[in-house]
Amino acid sequence: MARVGLTPQRLVRAGADLADEIGFEQTTPAELARRFGVKTASLYSHLKNAHDLKTKIALMALEELADQVSAAVAGRAGKDALTAFANVYRDYAIKHPGRFAAAQFRLDPETAATSAGVRHAQMTRAILRGYDLAEPHQTHAVRLLGSVFSGYVSLETAGAFSHSAPDAQESWTEILNALDTLLRTWPTAS
């Protein structure tokens, strides 16, 4: 019976593509099996279960995104680094909505701790090297940046900004300017 050549990696990669096409929620073993022209049961020698599939897609998306952010931020500092980070993040979400949704997937703490999510936090902190922020303000700022990026992009991809002027790109640019200003003059008074 013609072997298709399934492997965990191929399944996860195809799952990520599938997520971009039909949505992360809809990315299930049954749908993935259909895509490969095999029976659903055949996936279970390569995957523990449906949750395992989603987790692995999530981990892959986090890695990809971290790689791209890392490449974009290298050799940049200050506002330049800030906008590079932010734009890669937003572009990734627009180009790969399913992968981006996967990256928001709630991982159990142990898995999260060994995921590329850690690199994201480190890179956010790296951006702040270009600004003059001592602890604990730096941590507060890291959390603010994470919130703005993930919040804005989630809202935008959900269509929250698509039915009113001005367009989302304009707000994004101005918000990055505002964040740069804010970081340069972070109010350190408790």
Place this chain on the structure above:
Amino acid sequence: MARVGLTPQRLVRAGADLADEIGFEQTTPAELARRFGVKTASLYSHLKNAHDLKTKIALMALEELADQVSAAVAGRAGKDALTAFANVYRDYAIKHPGRFAAAQFRLDPETAATSAGVRHAQMTRAILRGYDLAEPHQTHAVRLLGSVFSGYVSLETAGAFSHSAPDAQESWTEILNALDTLLRTWPTAS
């Protein structure tokens, strides 16, 4: 056969409670029926389908949240209004994680347009009356605030801040201070 007294409203309310207990994702007709001690099929005279249940829980959560924000913001202005809004939003999410998750549920555009989501946007805009922002900067600021609130609270409830010092409350307070400063000095240069 003992009638339990199911109505759409009771089902939605119980669904919201269920979501707070076991998570919005897990809130299904089957689980809800179990909770009422009836057969799943019995729900279908009151609900169209599973998606309809989730949509109605989402709409209810949006209403509740808008009511609470509205009450908190009334009679306040400037930073006072900003923090009142933000704290109600965050407290709601912490106290009602399932409802809050429901409020993020992706509604189809027509439903969203007639939902309390519109009031949220209006109230965010109302807060900015205390700051001096002309259009289109006001819209950009509305989007920033929405992003920060939803982003921060989502990350916090996902546990993203729970394994590092300082604690989330401290960051929240400082971020609100920073946003106040930012809004008072919003960089209007394009």
Place this chain on the structure above:
DNA sequence: TGCATTTGCCTACTCCAGTTAGGCAAATTA
């Protein structure tokens, strides 16, 4: 009060996703 109508929950059923167990044939190794 008695009867007719409406309505609420039930049983029974279909369809489909997830998952496990065990089999057979293709690929791999020796």
Place this chain on the structure above:
DNA sequence: TAATTTGCCTAACTGGAGTAGGCAAATGCA
């Protein structure tokens, strides 16, 4: 070429979503 491993299969079970039709409880009306 034979032995072994491995990949995908069939078969089966569980459980959720959803539909159709039935019966009894509640309601409306004389």
